[in-house]
Amino acid sequence: MELSRRKLLHLAAGGVSLPALPRLASAQSYPTRPARIVVPFPPGQATDTVARLIGQSLTERLGQGFVIENRTGAGGTIGTEAVAHAPPDGYTLLLNGLSGAFNATLYRKPDFDFLRDLAPVASLGGGPYVMMINPSVPAKTVPEFVAYAKANPGKLNMGSSGNGSVSHVFGELFKMTTGIELVHVPSRGGYITDLIGGQTQVVFGTIAASITLIGAGKLRALAVTTAARSAALPDVPAIGETVPGYDGSQWYGICAPRNTPPAIVDKLNGEINAVLGEPNLKARFADLGVDPTPTTPAGFGKFMVSETEKWANVIRTAKLKPE
Numbered sequence: 518m519e520l521s522r523r524k525l526l527h528l529a530a531g532g533v534s535l536p537a538l539p540r541l542a543s544a545q546s547y548p549t550r551p552a553r554i555v556v557p558f559p560p561g562q563a564t565d566t567v568a569r570l571i572g573q574s575l576t577e578r579l580g581q582g583f584v585i586e587n588r589t590g591a592g593g594t595i596g597t598e599a600v601a602h603a604p605p606d607g608y609t610l611l612l613n614g615l616s617g618a619f620n621a622t623l624y625r626k627p628d629f630d631f632l633r634d635l636a637p638v639a640s641l642g643g644g645p646y647v648m649m650i651n652p653s654v655p656a657k658t659v660p661e662f663v664a665y666a667k668a669n670p671g672k673l674n675m676g677s678s679g680n681g682s683v684s685h686v687f688g689e690l691f692k693m694t695t696g697i698e699l700v701h702v703p704s705r706g707g708y709i710t711d712l713i714g715g716q717t718q719v720v721f722g723t724i725a726a727s728i729t730l731i732g733a734g735k736l737r738a739l740a741v742t743t744a745a746r747s748a749a750l751p752d753v754p755a756i757g758e759t760v761p762g763y764d765g766s767q768w769y770g771i772c773a774p775r776n777t778p779p780a781i782v783d784k785l786n787g788e789i790n791a792v793l794g795e796p797n798l799k800a801r802f803a804d805l806g807v808d809p810t811p812t813t814p815a816g817f818g819k820f821m822v823s824e825t826e827k828w829a830n831v832i833r834t835a836k837l838k839p840e
Contacts, residue, residue, distance in 0.1 A: 547781050551582035552608040554771070557596025557616075559589050563725055563805050567641060567769045568612040570801050574792040583610075592681055592839050594620050601629035605774040607781040611635065613772045615683055615828075618821065622829040623681045623839045632825060635772040637818035638782050639789040642807040643768035644749075645741035646687055648756060649727055650719045651712055652737050659740050659759045662719070666697040675699040676708040676717030680840040684708060686828060687721040687742050687765045689835040691756065694763045703840070712736060723767070724749050724806030742766065749806045768824070769807070770817055786814050 556568045565587065572583035588596035593616045603609035613635070621631040629635075648659070654673075656662035666673050677685035680703055692699055699719065704711050709726055711717045713735055721742060728749060730736045740756040741747045742765040756763040771789060773782060792798055793809040802809055812820070 545780075547607055547784060548579055548581040550608065551584055552610060553584045553586045554610045554612055555596045555600050556585055556587050556612045557589060557593035558587070560587055563723055563767075563807075564612055564614055564769065566725075566805060567802075567807065570798060571612075571641060571771070571789065571792065574795065574798060575788060578788055578792065592616060592620055592623065592679070594624055597631070597635075598629050600772065600774060601634040603774050605636075605776040605778070607773060607777055607785065609774065610638065610785075611772045613770045613821075615767050615824065616681075618825040618828055619681055619683070619686055619832060620839075621825050622832045623837060632822060634775045636775050636777045636782060637814050637821055638771040638773050638777075639786045639814065640810045640812045640817040640820065641769040641771065641789070641793065642802055642809045643766045644806040644808055645724065645743035645747050645755075645766060646683065646721045647724050647727060647731070647741050647747075647750065647753065648691070648719065648721050648739045649712065649731065649736045650739060651715055651717070652734065653715060654718050654737075656739070657737070659754070659756055662739055663695045663697055663760075666695075666699065670698045671700060673699050673719060674702045674717040676702050676704050676711045676720040678708055679703045681832070681837055683767055684721045686831060686835075686837070688719075689837065690763060690765055690831050691721065691760070693831065693834060694760050709736075721765075725804065728806075747806060748808075749803065767807075768810070768820075770821075782814050 554568050554572050556565050558564045568585050572585050575583040588599055597611060597617055600609055600611035617631055650656060656665050675688045677688060702717050708720050708722055712720045727736055731738045738750060738753045740754050741750060742756055744755060744757045744764040746755050790811040793811045799809060
């Protein structure tokens with residue numbers, strides 16, 4: 518009788534541990550086939566470039582292809598939704614970014630929940646946008662620009678890449694914190710082209726798209742949007758130096774569908790953090806104005822929550838709507 522009882526206890530213990538074994542083995546062998554990283558924006562943008570750099574590095578480290586798939590539309594929600602509804606097996610990932618945090622508020626009834634239906638995997642990096650003006654505007658500093666805008670209410674056009682875009686929302690935060698009026702003009706041919714051509718007078722845009730033009734004197738950089746200065750533009754002040762409370766940073770990360778096995782998430786996080794420490798990738802990120810920000814999945818998840826809450830206040834106060 519005692520022997521039978523011991524056998525039963527042994528079998529019960531085995532029954533508890535056995536289901537975990539396939540998951541552990543799956544994580545150890547992952548990936549066994551190519552995976553895809555969905556980018557919810559078109560090729561050529563900084564988001565796409567970051568994804569391709571990470572995908573190439575993961576391919577080299579893990580021996581399976583990490584293929585980039587651009588699924589655009591609705592401000593990034595189409596690609597994000599595709600990942601949220603994908604099988605949670607680690608073979609469909611999302612290049613996530615600040616736009617995703619915006620969209621959680623901009624789109625009232627999406628078919629997914631940004632924070633509930635995506636599993637944070639790894640933070641990749643972040644960096645500032647740059648506030649730049651057409652040189653015809655008689656301002657050399659942020660305070661001079663604010664004074665000029667207040668003296669000419671409603672006469673300055675602010676370009677952006679579209680309603681609810683990062684360039685738009687960063688501009689709206691600037692309007693809120695300085696109390697000035699700027700006319701928002703979403704671009705159809707490119708906000709840099711419009712700024713150079715004089716159709717708009719100010720833009721909050723990416724460093725990668727503007728640094729050469731700034732150096733050539735075709736655009737004038739007034740400040741970067743982060744709380745601290747950027748190594749890419751060390752002589753350009755931060756907006757927060759003269760506008761207390763202003764702080765806006767673009768950021769990128771990798772997410773997976775909810776319920777992706779924690780062991781796979783942890784493995785990807787470790788590999789991505791290792792990639793972020795490689796000198797070659799750091800240099801390529803620097804060209805984009807992006808600083809690597811490795812952290813744990815839990816740390817990235819907390820950051821996503823805080824960013825969603827922060828920008829929800831700006832979007833609601835400015836009464837922004839998607840295109």
